[in-house]
Structure formats: structure tokens, C-alpha cells
Amino acid sequence: MNEIERLAQLRKWSLHVELESRERFPFLRRFKLNESVEPGSYNERLVQAGFPVPKFIYISFVVIVSAGIGYLCSFLGKILAVYSSVLFAYYFLFPFLDERAYKRRRQVVPHLPGFLEGFMAALSTGFSVEGAVVQAARTVPDGLLKKELEPVVRAVNSGVLVGDALGKLTRKIAGREVLSLVTAISLFAGVGGRMLDPFQRLVEKMREQQSSMDKALRDLVQVKQAFIILMSLSVIVPLLLVVIEPSYLNGAYHDPHGRLILQIGVILIMTALFVFRRIINLKV
Numbered sequence: 001m002n003e004i005e006r007l008a009q010l011r012k013w014s015l016h017v018e019l020e021s022r023e024r025f026p027f028l029r030r031f032k033l034n035e036s037v038e039p040g041s042y043n044e045r046l047v048q049a050g051f052p053v054p055k056f057i058y059i060s061f062v063v064i065v066s067a068g069i070g071y072l073c074s075f076l077g078k079i080l081a082v083y084s085s086v087l088f089a090y091y092f093l094f095p096f097l098d099e100r101a102y103k104r105r106r107q108v109v110p111h112l113p114g115f116l117e118g119f120m121a122a123l124s125t126g127f128s129v130e131g132a133v134v135q136a137a138r139t140v141p142d143g144l145l146k147k148e149l150e151p152v153v154r155a156v157n158s159g160v161l162v163g164d165a166l167g168k169l170t171r172k173i174a175g176r177e178v179l180s181l182v183t184a185i186s187l188f189a190g191v192g193g194r195m196l197d198p199f200q201r202l203v204e205k206m207r208e209q210q211s212s213m214d215k216a217l218r219d220l221v222q223v224k225q226a227f228i229i230l231m232s233l234s235v236i237v238p239l240l241l242v243v244i245e246p247s248y249l250n251g252a253y254h255d256p257h258g259r260l261i262l263q264i265g266v267i268l269i270m271t272a273l274f275v276f277r278r279i280i281n282l283k284v
Helices: 003-024 042-048 055-073 078-093 095-124 129-139 144-157 162-172 176-191 197-219 221-244 246-254 256-280
Strands: none
Touching (some): 078 256, 095 197, 129 144, 129 162, 129 176, 144 162, 221 246, 221 256
16 A cells, blocks of 8 residues: 555544544534644543543533532622632643543553453464454453544554554543553554564553552542542531521621631632542542
């Protein structure tokens, strides 16, 4: 296949992926999604978080909801209204996407060693690099990785180079594990040969890192349970106080200084919950 035919196949595959995304999300049919996502862009963060929508749609939605939350909080005070709307917008525009991308990465990483082992087994039996990728994808259990590998397999079957087909995977799944896998296979496809030692070392490294990640998450179980209890108490106790003794907070609500103290209390609770959540979301 010459370079012109390869580029034509690549454009055809990119268009197929775009149309497939629109079929999966019908409300996006009116909007034109980019065929390729710029590395490091906000659109890439959205895709890695599992939201393949144009950034102006997501940002507009977050801003509108943040303004609504600020309006509801304005009944208690302007300070709380501004703070809550800004905190909500910041969380869902940045930390929330990072958390979602990290969760998707955790769903994928445990299956990467098995994919690589299937790839090496296929190469050992005489398959080409393209055929080995297709065979290895079939051995992956149902889940996020298998779902993301399906367009890669279709692209390889249509004649797209392995490196170009796998390159889309790094745009959809965050983490150095996927990048290392794609780089290793792309280099192997370009250089050739039968030396599988680099893949074996990569498998061992991934399994070692997965073991460390699982251990760290087990150590955080009790901390997360404590966070859930504290979060529940911070919400339930004030509500119970309002239901059982409404006059207790009634005077503070109608007093300017009392409302200021109530706003400061709510702001401190919201800040503590936000900071504590960032602490317990350990990334390995």
C-alpha cells in the first residue's frame, strides 16, 4: 500500500469513528466533532474522561448549573452564592474530569498485560504485527479496553498502519501505561524483528505497578469510609437541627451577623469536603 492509499484509509477510518460517536450520542449530530483531538487540549481531557462532546457544550452546561446553584445559595447570602458557584464550576471543569479519566485508566490497566501476552503469543505463532493486534484484542475480556480496541481492529483490518490505528487509543485513555504499550508496538512494527523481551519487561512492569496500586487502594479503604461518615454527618446534622428545632436557626437567619456566620460555616464545610476528597483520591 503506497502513502496516498494509506492516508486515504486513515481519513476514511477517522470519519467512521466520528460517525460512530454521533450514532452513540444522537444529540451530537448537529455538532461537528474534530476528526483528531489535539494532544493536551481540553477536548482531549473530555474524551479521556468519557465525555466525547465539544468543549463549549460541556463548559456551557457546567456554567449554567453553577449559576443555578449560586442562585439557590443566594437565599442565605451573596458570599455563599459566589463561592458555591465558583467551587462547583471549578470542580466539574477540572478535578472531576481528572477523576473520571483516572477511573477509566484503572479499568483498562489491569487488562493491558493480558493484551500484551496475547500479542506476543500471536507473534510467536507466525502472525504479522497487524494480525497479532487483532488476535490479542479478541482475547481481552468485555469491558472498556475491549470497547476502545474495536475501532482499532476495524482500522487495522481496513489497511491502516498499526501505529496510526493505536494512536487513537492514547487520546481516549489517559496514563503512561497505554502510551508505553502503543509506543512499543509502533516501534516494533516499524523496526521489525522477533525480539519479544521488551514486551515481556513491559508486562512485568505493568503487573508490578498494578500490585502497588491495589495495595495503596486497600490501605485507603478505612480513610474513605471515614470521609463518607464525615460527609454524611455534615449534611444530616444541620437538616435534623432544622427539622427538630427550626427556631434555633431562625433567629440566625434573620440576623445579618447570624447569616454571615451561617455562610462561613457552610463555606468551611464545602471547602473541607473538597480538599479531603482530593486527598483520598490517590493516584499511583
